[in-house]
Amino acid sequence: MHPAPPPFIRIENLTLGYDRHPAVHHLSGDIPAGALVAVIGPNGAGKSTLLKGLAGELRPIGGRIVMPGLPPGALAYLPQRGEIDHSFPVSVFDVVAMGLWREVGAFGGLSRTQRQRVRDALAAVGMSGFEARPIGSLSGGQLQRARFARLMLQDAPLILLDEPFAAIDSRTVDDLVQLILGWHREGRTVLTVVHDLEQVRRHFPTCLLLSREPVAFGPTAQVLTPDMLARARRLSEAFDDDAPECHIELPPTAVSPTDEHAHHHNHASHRH
Numbered sequence: 001m002h003p004a005p006p007p008f009i010r011i012e013n014l015t016l017g018y019d020r021h022p023a024v025h026h027l028s029g030d031i032p033a034g035a036l037v038a039v040i041g042p043n044g045a046g047k048s049t050l051l052k053g054l055a056g057e058l059r060p061i062g063g064r065i066v067m068p069g070l071p072p073g074a075l076a077y078l079p080q081r082g083e084i085d086h087s088f089p090v091s092v093f094d095v096v097a098m099g100l101w102r103e104v105g106a107f108g109g110l111s112r113t114q115r116q117r118v119r120d121a122l123a124a125v126g127m128s129g130f131e132a133r134p135i136g137s138l139s140g141g142q143l144q145r146a147r148f149a150r151l152m153l154q155d156a157p158l159i160l161l162d163e164p165f166a167a168i169d170s171r172t173v174d175d176l177v178q179l180i181l182g183w184h185r186e187g188r189t190v191l192t193v194v195h196d197l198e199q200v201r202r203h204f205p206t207c208l209l210l211s212r213e214p215v216a217f218g219p220t221a222q223v224l225t226p227d228m229l230a231r232a233r234r235l236s237e238a239f240d241d242d243a244p245e246c247h248i249e250l251p252p253t254a255v256s257p258t259d260e261h262a263h264h265h266n267h268a269s270h271r272h
């Protein structure tokens with residue numbers, strides 16, 4: 001018998017938030033290497049906050065995230081809103097080439113091979129011929145393709161995508177899903193915030209259902225049950241950002257390696 005491989009990401013009683021107000025709390029669990037995880041939950045459930053925490057953009061208020069097998073900085077993160085200033089006169093090629101900054105450095109020039117890799121990444125997202133176009137002239141779907149091309153060049157073992165399909169045409173969504181499935185086949189670990197549950201059922205083997213705290217984490221078919229979704233909704237409705245404290249009691253659930261912390265507690269942002 002082989003011992004179980006170490007987790008790629010270990011989350012230990014994690015609390016993340018803003019100005020010491022928890023947005024996600026009591027999150028614990030292991031994510032194995034090569035997992036393809038959909039992060040789902042109601043609006044304001046803390047999905048983006050979790051990705052920011054994993055990306056290192058938000059420091060935990062409590063608990064910790066450990067990624068034993070990940071070299072420092074070896075993750076690629078696609079935030080929800082475009083971080084690209086559309087009015088900035090920069091070409092699609094240059095924006096995508098930023099994906100190589102770790103190997104090129106801030107002021108380095110690109111080698112011939114690196115320039116070819118940029119063109120290959122653009123071809124892989126169906127954007128050949130757009131190299132010289134100003135980034136601000138792209139449609140929403142084209143811009144998202146370019147952002148995926150940049151991400152590909154980062155060649156990271158861990159990829160975090162925050163609502164990559166929001167406000168994107170269905171053909172582009174299909175193409176982006178195929179790229180994600182390709183990264184999964186290559187053995188990369190991918191966490192994606194997704195709103196469309198059909199999309200999740202069809203393509204994502206593992207699911208984390210969040211509602212400020214973990215509701216369920218495991219195989220998608222066991223997480224996406226009417227019970228679990230109703231539970232997530234109830235938790236989200238019981239939440240009030242301005243309320244002084246919290247006493248939410250959860251019954252234990254069948255699938256949930258992550259909710260062993262369900263109990264009475266006091267946090268400075270729940271109501272009853």
Ligand SMILES: Nc1ncnc2c1ncn2[C@@H]1O[C@H](COP(=O)(O)OP(=O)(O)OP(=O)(O)O)[C@@H](O)[C@H]1O
Pocket residue numbers: 018023041042043044045046047048049050241
């Ligand atoms: N920069 C911030 N400063 C203060 N509070 C924030 C900030 N960003 C998010 N929040 C709050 O944290 C909570 C969780 O937000 P988050 O964006 O993580 O939720 P989400 O699940 O991604 O929601 P959605 O599906 O609507 O994008 C919300 O109450 C939100 O208002």
